[in-house]
Amino acid sequence: MSRVLLGATTDGLVASLTSQPLEWSEIRWTVRDPLSAMAYVQMALRLGYDPEGPASPRRPVADALDVV
Numbered sequence: 001m002s003r004v005l006l007g008a009t010t011d012g013l014v015a016s017l018t019s020q021p022l023e024w025s026e027i028r029w030t031v032r033d034p035l036s037a038m039a040y041v042q043m044a045l046r047l048g049y050d051p052e053g054p055a056s057p058r059r060p061v062a063d064a065l066d067v068v
Contacts, residue, residue: 004045008047012049013047013048013049014047014048014049014050015045015046015047016045016046016047017043017044017045017046018043018044018046019042019043019044021044022040022041022042022043022044028040028041031044
C-alpha cells in the first residue's frame with residue numbers, strides 16, 4: 001500500500017482512504033467479491049487529481065538539525 005500511495009503522490013494524484021460507508025451491511029453486501037461470497041471489502045481507496053492546496057507549514061532545517 002505504501003508503494004501505491006507514494007507512486008500516486010509522485011504522479012500528482014491525491015489518495016483518500018475510507019471505511020465508514022462499508023460499516024453499513026447494505027453497502028458492504030454490494031461491494032463484496034463476487035467470486036467469494038464470504039469475503040467483504042475492508043477499505044475503499046480513492047485516487048484522483050485535486051487542485052493543489054496550501055503547503056504544510058515546515059520548520060526551518062536549522063531548527064531541527066545540528067550539523068557538527
